[in-house]
Amino acid sequence: MTMAAGRDELRAPGQAVPYEDELEASDSADDVSESAENPSENAEDLEDPGDGEGAVPEAGPQVKRVRVRRSVAGRRLDKYMHGRFPRISRTLIQKWIKDGEITVNDLPAKPSYEPKEGDIVRIVIPPPPPSEVVPQDIPLDILYEDDWLIVINKPIGMVCHPAYASQTGTIANAVAGYAERLSKGSDPFRPGIVHRLDKNTTGVMLIAKCDEAHWRVSLQFERRTVKKEYFAVVHGRVSLDGDVIHKPLAPHPDTTQRMILPGSIYPPRQAMFKEAITEYRVRRRYAGYTAVDLFPRTGRTHQLRVHMSSLGHPIVGDRLYGGRLVSERELSGEGSSLPLFEFQALHARRLRLVHPIQETPLDIEAPLPPHLARLTELLEGHRNDR
16 A cells, blocks of 8 residues: 655655645745746646556556747746746655656756757656555464453564665564554554564564554653563673663764763764663673663663673664674684674663553563573573572
């Protein structure tokens, strides 16, 4: 299924296309810096031969043809077409001319070409990108399911939802292919998605099948009554048995892929920092490493990763925040020298909440994934620090 995108102008290939009624050539005045004349007075809309029987379906590309009634000195083809279709950006029109999607008398043209009286300009407007997630048959590890909820054990390497229309292979694609119904929420790219985990973080993830379940669970997250528990292995020997880290976070000013703490060398505006609180408890100490349980009280991006790094104990494998890759040989003195894995050793182990419809306690746990199970096995066998 496809839905028309927003009514903003087209900005780049693959982005929103105007609504169908906006694809008609404009009758309003255009670029007065070139000419004060109304462009509709200088052109005539023609019915394209492909608009009749056997034409491309509505979801496909739309073809428009315009006959130039009168030449206007100095008016380039790109500016002329932007005047006829003002909701399409001139930059995109230039690209379409270069790509052959806009032709003059069925021949390629240049953006600088000046249309002449009698010229027939043809424009092929691509279909709008899909604005709903494409269902895919991707296996899911179901931890719990009823008429209102699905709880999965999120695998490694999968993002939660598409970042753009054509992206596939996400959790959202998988659950759309699995479930007969999902909550809609406010974003068509996130059907059923109540909360998110990082691409390379595994573990418990909750999906809502209906809107009522979605907003009721979201309210619990907002009120911080959902109890989240993570397992991680960090570098170094954590000295305290447990503590609470209360350090606000903000996006890095130069990238959306990294978060920073106050006092960084490139601090953003103070107003951009948001409260972030993490409780940690030591589960087991090893020579050079510590297994910890993490209990986030807030849900900021990369919160657990940044907070543990701020203590001088980055999560194993988390190179973004100071962690190192480890190998079987490094941990045991034998075996492969290749990294066990190339991402953070972090797992969403447990989620506790009140069932949004039945109002009964719901406690879901996810077993450790193989890569973390192997890491802990090596630590127990070769780095036991008792």
